[in-house]
Amino acid sequence: MSAPADHASIGTYLKVAAILAVITALEFGVIYIRRLTPILVPLLIILSVGKFALVVMYFMHLRYDTKPLTFLFVAPLVLAVALALSLMTLPGDFLLFKR
Amino acid sequence: MTTGGPRRVAGAEPAAAYTSPPTARAGHPAVATAVISWLTTVDHKRIGILYGVTAFAFLLVGGLEALLIRTQLLRPNLGVVSAETYNALFTMHGTTMVFLAIMPLNAAFFNYVIPLMIGARDVAFPRLNALSYWIFLVGGLFLNASFLAGAPPDVGWFGYANLTTRPFSPGPSVDFWLLSLQILGASSIIAAVNFIATILNMRAPGMTLMRMPLFVWMALVVQFLIVLAFPAVTVGLIFLMFDRFFGTHFYDVAAGGDLHLWQHLFWIFGHPEVYILILPAFGIVSEVLPTFSRKPLFGAQVMIYSGILIGFFGFGVWSHHMFAVGMGPIADAAFAIATMIIAIPTGVKIFNWLATMWGGRLRPSVAFHYAAGLVGLFTIGGLSGIMHASPPVDLQQHDSYFVVAHMHYVLIGGSLFGIFAGLYYWWPKVTGRMLDERLGTLQFWVVAVGFNVAFFPQHFLGALGMPRRIYTYSHGSGWELWNFVSSVGAYVLGLGVLLFVVVAVRSLRGGARAPADPWDGRTLEWRTSSPPPVHDFDAIPPVYGRDSFWREKYGDARGQKPAPRVETPDPHGIHLPSASIWPIVIALGLGIAAFGALYHLALVVIGAGVTVIGAFAFALEHHRNPAHADQVGNLGVDHRKLAMWTFLGSECFLFGTLIATYVAYNGRSVVGPHPHEILNIPLTTLSTFDLLMSSLLMVLALAAVQRGDRRQARLWLAGTALFGAIFLGFQAYEFTAFVHEGLTLQTNLFGSTFFVLTGFHGGHVTLGVVWLLSLLVLDLRGRLGVQDAMKVEVAGLYWHFVDVVWIVIFTVVYLIP
Numbered sequence: 080m081s082a083p084a085d086h087a088s089i090g091t092y093l094k095v096a097a098i099l100a101v102i103t104a105l106e107f108g109v110i111y112i113r114r115l116t117p118i119l120v121p122l123l124i125i126l127s128v129g130k131f132a133l134v135v136m137y138f139m140h141l142r143y144d145t146k147p148l149t150f151l152f153v154a155p156l157v158l159a160v161a162l163a164l165s166l167m168t169l170p171g172d173f174l175l176f177k178r
Numbered sequence: 179m180t181t182g183g184p185r186r187v188a189g190a191e192p193a194a195a196y197t198s199p200p201t202a203r204a205g206h207p208a209v210a211t212a213v214i215s216w217l218t219t220v221d222h223k224r225i226g227i228l229y230g231v232t233a234f235a236f237l238l239v240g241g242l243e244a245l246l247i248r249t250q251l252l253r254p255n256l257g258v259v260s261a262e263t264y265n266a267l268f269t270m271h272g273t274t275m276v277f278l279a280i281m282p283l284n285a286a287f288f289n290y291v292i293p294l295m296i297g298a299r300d301v302a303f304p305r306l307n308a309l310s311y312w313i314f315l316v317g318g319l320f321l322n323a324s325f326l327a328g329a330p331p332d333v334g335w336f337g338y339a340n341l342t343t344r345p346f347s348p349g350p351s352v353d354f355w356l357l358s359l360q361i362l363g364a365s366s367i368i369a370a371v372n373f374i375a376t377i378l379n380m381r382a383p384g385m386t387l388m389r390m391p392l393f394v395w396m397a398l399v400v401q402f403l404i405v406l407a408f409p410a411v412t413v414g415l416i417f418l419m420f421d422r423f424f425g426t427h428f429y430d431v432a433a434g435g436d437l438h439l440w441q442h443l444f445w446i447f448g449h450p451e452v453y454i455l456i457l458p459a460f461g462i463v464s465e466v467l468p469t470f471s472r473k474p475l476f477g478a479q480v481m482i483y484s485g486i487l488i489g490f491f492g493f494g495v496w497s498h499h500m501f502a503v504g505m506g507p508i509a510d511a512a513f514a515i516a517t518m519i520i521a522i523p524t525g526v527k528i529f530n531w532l533a534t535m536w537g538g539r540l541r542p543s544v545a546f547h548y549a550a551g552l553v554g555l556f557t558i559g560g561l562s563g564i565m566h567a568s569p570p571v572d573l574q575q576h577d578s579y580f581v582v583a584h585m586h587y588v589l590i591g592g593s594l595f596g597i598f599a600g601l602y603y604w605w606p607k608v609t610g611r612m613l614d615e616r617l618g619t620l621q622f623w624v625v626a627v628g629f630n631v632a633f634f635p636q637h638f639l640g641a642l643g644m645p646r647r648i649y650t651y652s653h654g655s656g657w658e659l660w661n662f663v664s665s666v667g668a669y670v671l672g673l674g675v676l677l678f679v680v681v682a683v684r685s686l687r688g689g690a691r692a693p694a695d696p697w698d699g700r701t702l703e704w705r706t707s708s709p710p711p712v713h714d715f716d717a718i719p720p721v722y723g724r725d726s727f728w729r730e731k732y733g734d735a736r737g738q739k740p741a742p743r744v745e746t747p748d749p750h751g752i753h754l755p756s757a758s759i760w761p762i763v764i765a766l767g768l769g770i771a772a773f774g775a776l777y778h779l780a781l782v783v784i785g786a787g788v789t790v791i792g793a794f795a796f797a798l799e800h801h802r803n804p805a806h807a808d809q810v811g812n813l814g815v816d817h818r819k820l821a822m823w824t825f826l827g828s829e830c831f832l833f834g835t836l837i838a839t840y841v842a843y844n845g846r847s848v849v850g851p852h853p854h855e856i857l858n859i860p861l862t863t864l865s866t867f868d869l870l871m872s873s874l875l876m877v878l879a880l881a882a883v884q885r886g887d888r889r890q891a892r893l894w895l896a897g898t899a900l901f902g903a904i905f906l907g908f909q910a911y912e913f914t915a916f917v918h919e920g921l922t923l924q925t926n927l928f929g930s931t932f933f934v935l936t937g938f939h940g941g942h943v944t945l946g947v948v949w950l951l952s953l954l955v956l957d958l959r960g961r962l963g964v965q966d967a968m969k970v971e972v973a974g975l976y977w978h979f980v981d982v983v984w985i986v987i988f989t990v991v992y993l994i995p
Contacts, residue, residue, distance in 0.1 A: 089881060096874040100867060107863040110993055120994055127989035130870075131982045138873045139978045147378065147813050148823050155406055155827030158493060159834035162410070162446060166838035169442055169497065169509060 087137050095137045102126050218757035220304035221712060225311050226290030227608065232311075233282035236318055240274035241672055243267045248632070248668040251661050254653045264649035265332035266351075270321075272335030273355065276451065277362050278318045280589065283597045284458035285314075288373055288397050290608060294703035294710060295391050297382025297719045302375035302809070302817040304755040305796065310369035312765030317361035320772050324354035327776075331355035334647070336448065337418075339429035339440035344422050350776045353422065356415045357772045363408045363415075364768075367828060370404035373397065375821045379811025382702070384721030388482070391701045392475060395482045396461030399489040400454050405824060406493070407450035409831035413839070414443030416934065423775070426923050426930035428839075434846035434927045438503060439839065445496035446835075453492040455589060456556075457485060459596020460527060463549040466599050467531055469697050470546035471538025474725055476530045484523035484530075491520045501569040502576045510569040517567035521560065528557055543697070544618035548599035551626055555591025559584055562637070577647075580640025586633045590671075598625070598678070606692030610709045611685045618681050625674030631667025635660035700728035713752045717745035753805045760799060764792035794952070801956070807965055822972045826979045833983045836938060837990055840931040847926035856919055858912065859992050865908035866988045869943075872901030873981045876974045884967045892957050895970075898977065899950040902943055909940045932991065939987060942980045949973050 087095075106126050109115050115122060136142040141149055219225065247267050250258045259267065289307065293300055301307050324330045329351040333341050342352045377398045381390070390398075417428035418440070427433035429440055468475045475481060497505060497513040505513075531553050540546065562584040566572045575581055605613050644657045651657050695704040702719050703710075705727050722729045722740040733739040767788030774781025800806045809817040844853070879894030913933070916922075921929045953970060956962040962970070 086881070087877075089878070092874060092877045092881075096871060099870045103863060103867050103870060106989070106993055107859065110859070110995075123989050123993050127985055130985045134870075134873060134978055134982045134985070138877050138981075139975055145813055145815055148815060148820070151374075151820070151823045152827050152830075156830045158406065159830040162493070162831070163834040163838035163841075166439075166442060166446075166835065167841045169438070169505065 086140055086143055091137060095133050099130055099133060102130050215757065217762055218308075218759050220300075220308045220755045220758055220761075222289050222293050222300050222304065222307060223608070223710065223712075223714075225307050226286045226288075228311050229282050229289055229314070230286035232315055232318070233279050233286060236274055236278035237280075237283070237675070239322065240271050240279050241675055243271040243274065245668060245672050247271065248665040250649060251651075252665040253662065254651050254655065254658055256650060259649070261649045262332060265334075265647070266330035268647055269331045269334050269355070270325075273321065273331065273359075275589070276335060276455065277359065278314075278321070280455045280593050280597070281366065282314055284400070284455070284593075285310075285369060287393070287458060287462065287597075287600050287604070288369075291604060291703055292373065292376065292394055292397055293380070294607075294706065294714055295394050295701050296377065296380060296385055297702050297715065297721065298376065298380040299714045299718075299752065300755060301372055302380055302811075302821065303372045305758045305761055305799075306368055306372050308758065309761035309764060309796075310365045310372065312762045313361060313365035313368070313768060316765045316769040316772075317358045317365060320361060320769055321354060321358035323773075324351060327354070329354065336444055337440075338444075339418065339437050340431070342418055342422075342440075343429050352418075353776050356418050356422075357775060360412065360415055360419075361768055361772060363412050366404050367408055367825075370401040371821050371824045371828070373401045374405070374824045375811075375817045377401070379813055379815065379817055379820055381812050382718050382721050384726075385812075388479060389721060389724045389726070391461075392464035392478065392481055392485075393458070393461035396457040396464070396485050399485050400457050403450045403454050403457075403489050403492065405828040406831050407447045407454070409828055410443050410835050411447035413832060413835040414440055414447075416938075417443075417839070420923065420930065420934055424923050426934065427927050428843075428930055430927075432848075434843070434848050436842070436846075438500070439842065441500050441503065442496070443835065445499045446493075448499065449496040450489075450492045452588065453488055455593045456596075457488065459552060459593045459599075460485065462596045462600040462603070463531060463552050464527075465701065466545045466549040466603050467534045468725075469603075469699055470541045470543055470549075471535050472541075472698070473534055473538040474700075474728075476533035476536075477526075478724060480526060481530055484526045487523040488520060491516055491523075495520060498567060498572070501572045514567050514569055518564065521564050521567075524560055528553060528560075542619075543602065544613065544615055544622055545599045545602035545697075547619060547622040547626075548595045548602065551622070552592055552595040552599065555587055555595060555626075555629070559587025559589075559591055562587065575640060577645055578640035579636040579644045579646060582646055583633050583636035583640060586629075586636070590629055590633070598622075601678070603697070604703075605682075605685065606696045607703055607708045607710070609686060609689075610692050610707075611689035612692050612696065613681055613685045613689060617677075617684070621674055621677040621681055624677055625671060628667050628670030628672070628674050632664050632671050633667070635664045635667070639664070695727075698731075700725040702727055705730075713754055717747045720745065756800075758796070758799060760792050760796040764789050764796060767792055797952070802961060802966075809968075816968050818968055818972050819975070822975045826975065829979060829983075833939070833986070836935045837986060840935050840991060843927050843931050847928045849926050851919060851921050851925070851928070853928055853932070853991070854995070856916060856921055857992055858915070861908065861912065862988065862992050865905050865912075866984060868901050868908065869905045869981050869984050872898050872905070873978050875901060876977050880967065880970050880974050883962065883970045884964065886964045888957065888962075891962065891970075892954065895950055895954045895957060899947050899954060902947040902950065902977075906940060906943055906947065909936065909943075913937075935991070936987065939980070939983055942983070946973075946977045946980050949976065 106123060109119065109122060109126075135152070141152065216224065216228070219228075246259060247264065250256055250264055250267075289301070292298075321331075327350060329349045331337075331351045331354055333347060333352060333355065337352070337355060340346060342356075377390070377394055417426070420426040421428050421430065427435050429435050429437060431437065464475055464481060494516040495513055497509060498517045501510055501513075531549075535550070562580070566575060566581070566584065602613060602618060605611070639657055639660045642656050642660070644651065644655075644661075651661070692708040694707050696708070697704070702721070705719050706715050720726070720730075720740075720743045723734070729740060731739075767785045767790075769785070770788060771782050771785025774783070774785050811817060811820070813820065875894045875898040879891055879898055882888075882890035882894055916929075921932075923929055923933045950973060953962060953973060956966075
């Protein structure tokens, strides 16, 4: 069992939760701003990645835990993203690779 | 039903309390007691034996199916079996050999040998280990029950869509196949998570990662392959299950579905599966050759890195099974290059094995025969594999007997020869009896000759144009001679495998007693008696470096022996896990539910009920047991936390595949409603906010449990569960509204992908809510204190993961136009 001192403080948790709430509100808001349409997809992905990272690093304590745990999660995550991108690309529409 | 608290076993420590294992209780235990002790065992050695015996029985079944195939092909125009039966035979042969024979035979070695090799007393989760075995048995029996039901699967072990969909396979045969694969997949993932935690966290002091035996290293790579590769085929099978049971459109071309999707999902799993089957054999050979060459393994570190690279690249080559589908030159080139690259680390292994033998004092034991045989025969299979890496060449050989020859040189010449090497090598350790080396040598030559006569001519048959999976051929095709030779070889190979049974039975009945170290071994398993005591080692063995036991006996390269260490037994005695009935109960429940899915809904409910009750009993069986309190291992992390993070890595693949499918199919529905017409973004933003805040409550709950504040712990646990329930309420409302607006699972491709993706996430949330409520009930009953914080932390990790998955789903499904 990791000692509580190794974890973030309650204050940090509350700040992270506040940031998550703000980002969620931003995500909701930006989809209605027409001028952002050209950059909407990358913007939404960046916001989503930011939320994902905050939960994993602070709520799941990965920032405070041992490196092997980070490896156990991040390595499969990166591989899963790569495979998911391949799957989006290879079947059907061939978004990147042309037949 | 258990035998109570953890057993304490006397080893070298005179002061330890002694409770003998169940089998030794009365000296001559009654049959019932013996049977119950095996049904409830959690001892890694016994589970290893169970895996070995069961898998060998399935090997014989799969072999019998192969002999029927070869009998049908012995001469042209034979009618030994019908075309339909032939289809079932090659389907069941492939599925049986991959999932019920080779994989579990490897698992037998993992179970028996790995804890001994790393100096541990058992695996990290002994009861989960038993659960893996019983689920595997249920899956294997369920698959073969299809014969009794008169509906054996007949779609090939790869089950290509849309041959597997209801219009083309209307009976229950494919249902048997897909449900059994799901069950077997669950068994494999549970076992893999367990062994990753065991290997990373339970090594004896001094056993650094680079000092681990090669077999343990290859096993570790294989466990990662399992946890990361199985989710893809699991998702593919879930889609198939929904198509067959609920009328979705994942593999329905008319509705916009793409049949290539199944091929991708299957081979994303299927190619790593090849390494799941072969790397353990590489590990065994890497133990056998140094022992019988009396030399250290040449370039051991490079061998480790090669194994890791093979595993890594194994994930990037799956589409070389699909060159014939027309993926285009860029995709073909990328997968061809990746496939050819794998030959490099594989070649490194071959040359290092040769270098290990070179100049060694070779002892031609049967195990050595098989290991050396693997080096030669796998190389033949590997070389024909490189030929298939080239798309133009592959197009010529695709679906021909050349591929059958290649595959069997890899899986028999590689995997099975490695397994036989391991059987002969570790048999004395497991049984305490030596095998007859002369009869064993004869058995090796019968197998080797039979195998080569059976499969080498299939290269010629392929070159002559004989396709795979044809149940007969005509006179004058030019295939008669080599088919006849191949069939004769198959009979000889079958005889060789049966001869092993004779060798084994003779050993058990009257074989010479095996000493602890019959082969002058190099690794820790030879340091304990044959067979080992129930607690493996009287004291955890010291580790002096790579090949620790060898160093202990003969010293390092300069002959300097390590200073003997005083082995101090644990003053508190040796704690061993108690037997448990719940693993078999849970597995039984799964089996009942699977049969129910085919025959009656009531059975599904009963099976699910048995599984849930079993799971709760399993989870609470050792709650507050002091022997389970401290599970911190080598990494400084609790086993449970390590296992949960490993599992979450696997879950990344599961949800990654589900989300990728949603994206790949987005916009392909041929009828509405479409996403932009129906998705309620404001409402989902609220539910997203709710789930995010539940994660905040979860960390507050954990912090409260850690500081012993029971009132706040209850408050935040209840709050987290409530927020989870609210999220599920939002989802139920959304689903109901969609149904009212005309969107169901069956409406179109969007409905199929949306409901399955978000439904599976909702299922995960439901499981999380039940988990949290269980913790809350424990707390209300005063059974959740500071010492239980790890349980809350592990539940929290799961809960937060469900949260981050929703963050991605919210963006991909709802926000991105």
